[in-house]
Amino acid sequence: MIDVKHLTKWYSQVLAVDNISFRVEKGRIVGFLGPNGAGKSTTLKIITCFLPASSGTVTLNGLDVLSESLAVRRQIGYMPENVPLYEEMRVREYLTFRAALRDIPAKRRPAAIDRVCERCWLSSPEDMTRRRLGELSRGYKQRVGLAEVLLHNPPVLVLDEPTIGLDPAQIRAMRELIRELSGDHTVIFSSHILAEVEQTCDDIIIIAGGRLAAAGTPAELRQRVAGPSRIVAELKGAAPEDIAKGVEGLAGISAVESSQHNHWTRLDIQAGDDDPRKDIFQLAKTQNWDLRELRRATGSLEDFFVQITYEQSMRTDRAAG
Amino acid sequence: MGKTFSIARRELAGYFYSPLAYVIGALFLCVCAFKFAPPPGFISGSREWFILVPHQQASLRTLFEMMGAAMVVAAPLLTMRLLSEEFHVGTIETLMTAPVTDAQVVLGKFLGVLGFYLALLGSTLMFLVLMFIFARPDIGVVVMGYLGMILLGAAFLAVGLFASSLTRHQLLAAAAAIVILAFFSLLMSPAAAHLGEPWNQAAARLNAMNYLKSFARGLFDSRAVVFFLALTGGFLFLSIKMVESRRWR
Ligand SMILES: Nc1ncnc2c1ncn2[C@@H]1O[C@H](COP(=O)(O)OP(=O)(O)OP(=O)(O)O)[C@@H](O)[C@H]1O
Ligand SMILES: [Mg+2]
Numbered sequence A: 001m002i003d004v005k006h007l008t009k010w011y012s013q014v015l016a017v018d019n020i021s022f023r024v025e026k027g028r029i030v031g032f033l034g035p036n037g038a039g040k041s042t043t044l045k046i047i048t049c050f051l052p053a054s055s056g057t058v059t060l061n062g063l064d065v066l067s068e069s070l071a072v073r074r075q076i077g078y079m080p081e082n083v084p085l086y087e088e089m090r091v092r093e094y095l096t097f098r099a100a101l102r103d104i105p106a107k108r109r110p111a112a113i114d115r116v117c118e119r120c121w122l123s124s125p126e127d128m129t130r131r132r133l134g135e136l137s138r139g140y141k142q143r144v145g146l147a148e149v150l151l152h153n154p155p156v157l158v159l160d161e162p163t164i165g166l167d168p169a170q171i172r173a174m175r176e177l178i179r180e181l182s183g184d185h186t187v188i189f190s191s192h193i194l195a196e197v198e199q200t201c202d203d204i205i206i207i208a209g210g211r212l213a214a215a216g217t218p219a220e221l222r223q224r225v226a227g228p229s230r231i232v233a234e235l236k237g238a239a240p241e242d243i244a245k246g247v248e249g250l251a252g253i254s255a256v257e258s259s260q261h262n263h264w265t266r267l268d269i270q271a272g273d274d275d276p277r278k279d280i281f282q283l284a285k286t287q288n289w290d291l292r293e294l295r296r297a298t299g300s301l302e303d304f305f306v307q308i309t310y311e312q313s314m315r316t317d318r319a320a321g
Numbered sequence B: 001m002g003k004t005f006s007i008a009r010r011e012l013a014g015y016f017y018s019p020l021a022y023v024i025g026a027l028f029l030c031v032c033a034f035k036f037a038p039p040p041g042f043i044s045g046s047r048e049w050f051i052l053v054p055h056q057q058a059s060l061r062t063l064f065e066m067m068g069a070a071m072v073v074a075a076p077l078l079t080m081r082l083l084s085e086e087f088h089v090g091t092i093e094t095l096m097t098a099p100v101t102d103a104q105v106v107l108g109k110f111l112g113v114l115g116f117y118l119a120l121l122g123s124t125l126m127f128l129v130l131m132f133i134f135a136r137p138d139i140g141v142v143v144m145g146y147l148g149m150i151l152l153g154a155a156f157l158a159v160g161l162f163a164s165s166l167t168r169h170q171l172l173a174a175a176a177a178i179v180i181l182a183f184f185s186l187l188m189s190p191a192a193a194h195l196g197e198p199w200n201q202a203a204a205r206l207n208a209m210n211y212l213k214s215f216a217r218g219l220f221d222s223r224a225v226v227f228f229l230a231l232t233g234g235f236l237f238l239s240i241k242m243v244e245s246r247r248w249r
Helices: A040-047 A069-074 A091-101 A106-119 A138-150 A168-181 A194-200 A218-226 A240-248 A277-287 A301-320 B002-017 B019-036 B061-079 B081-089 B092-096 B102-123 B125-134 B139-164 B170-184 B188-194 B197-205 B208-216 B222-245
Strands: A002-011 A014-024 A029-033 A055-060 A076-079 A156-159 A186-191 A203-208 A211-216 A230-236 A253-261 A264-271 A290-297
Touching: A002 A040, A014 A040, A014 A055, A014 A203, A014 A211, A029 A040, A029 A168, A029 A194, A040 A055, A040 A186, A069 A076, A076 A138, A091 A106, A091 A138, A091 B002, A106 A138, A138 A156, A138 A168, A168 A186, A168 A194, A194 A301, A203 A218, A203 A301, A211 A218, A211 A301, A218 A301, A230 A277, A240 A253, A240 A264, A240 A277, A277 A290, B002 B102, B019 B061, B019 B102, B019 B125, B061 B102, B061 B139, B061 B170, B061 B208, B081 B092, B081 B102, B081 B139, B081 B170, B102 B125, B102 B139, B102 B222, B139 B170, B139 B208, B139 B222, B188 B197, B188 B208, B208 B222
Parallel strands: A029 A186, A029 A203, A076 A156, A156 A186
Antiparallel strands: A002 A014, A002 A055, A203 A211, A230 A264, A230 A290, A253 A264
């Protein structure tokens, strides 16, 4: 659906996006994750035909964003970062204006506006449609921006940090709304918050310092992060050293750390690619040890993300120094 | 075409919400009113400068010249927000990612400010009403004078719109437009007076105020029409190119 190939963007002397390639399939929800200044907004602006790329191509359904810009823009609903709005207009007036720009025939505009106002919590519980945009609170501006994006029911939605500035209830509502949109809509949204992306998205694209750091489904990434498996076991029935030594003797185990938890010996085991849990269980059975816990520890994406962010700041420090 | 009018209507409505537009409009009318009928006791030496003065033949000609000169400042102040504000607030991002062409954006904005200008020009008709009460003005001068003002206004607003496409700072846009307009009006009369042979001719040809003068005498000057239309078209074209260039930079 969306094909980004070797995308690079220079802002005069600043390299904002550095040779990024990825592909977004139809109907997927894609989370665009990265620390501040990673180049998320820049990439989204290029996909939505607002900025030209310095090199590389972006196509949507085979349409090039540069040469077939109008056709691409018809299929995209874009909510920019910070949701810029015309302060002096009223909500309904603004949506009517946007509907006209979006090729919605005059007769169908009121119905379309009612639909999105309802969906984005603008008409109920409190009717905000007559308020001036300049007088709305941050969260309500965000909702107007979202309503605008949904007006013409575009197949592709591009949302730059849609949940920033919302209250917790609204964040949850926004996530649910994004989930509801999946299937017949392709959604790309950016965020700094890993948990949010992990819960909402089918695919995650992590960028840092303008480069693609990782991409895949949350499960794939988690697996990649966990690396060679780590196993936690708690055993009792022999001296801690003996237990540790016994487990260390099994095939495919590279390191064992043990600690005491009132009479139980807790082992932190680094294993290779093969899962040694069955062997550990067999060992406990033959040695007649008690076993109360035996599990694979999954590495956290959070750690991975923090590490990437850290690496980016190291890189920029070095570039600056 | 529909989208052009949607943009124009939004822009026009924006002027009626904007306090600045009212201030500019009011100042424009005040300047013209002062010229038209000076406050009692104000007339001293040069009574000929004013229009509606007892025991003096009233002529609308100088009123149109006054309006033309006022537009050198009024037009840039009216147009400065057109694109600069969009750049500054960031609404340009939603506008340019909607399926509208650059020409639709520029023309829509131009028609919007032209609409406000026509409303402003319409309100100067009150001077005419007074004129018809107290005197018998020449209908030809009235019709041609207003035609001239519409053409001059369109050209000046196009210049202002172009200046607004250059920068995100409204005041810079206004200053740039005033400089360009001063070149086409105030600067050209001393140039025509002082320069040597071929250049003074050219300077006279480039002076918008000269063209307005012939309309204000009640004459239909086709060269003047061509001059104003060329100025309008040229600067609208440049504005479109400026907006377009943002897609390539
Ligand atoms: N208009 C601009 N001119 C010059 N440099 C820019 C411009 N916009 C962005 N940059 C630079 O490009 C880089 C990427 O910026 P971008 O806005 O894409 O980051 P981001 O991932 O959206 O960050 P954030 O999470 O803070 O929104 C940054 O280093 C930024 O300073
Ligand atoms: Mg951003």
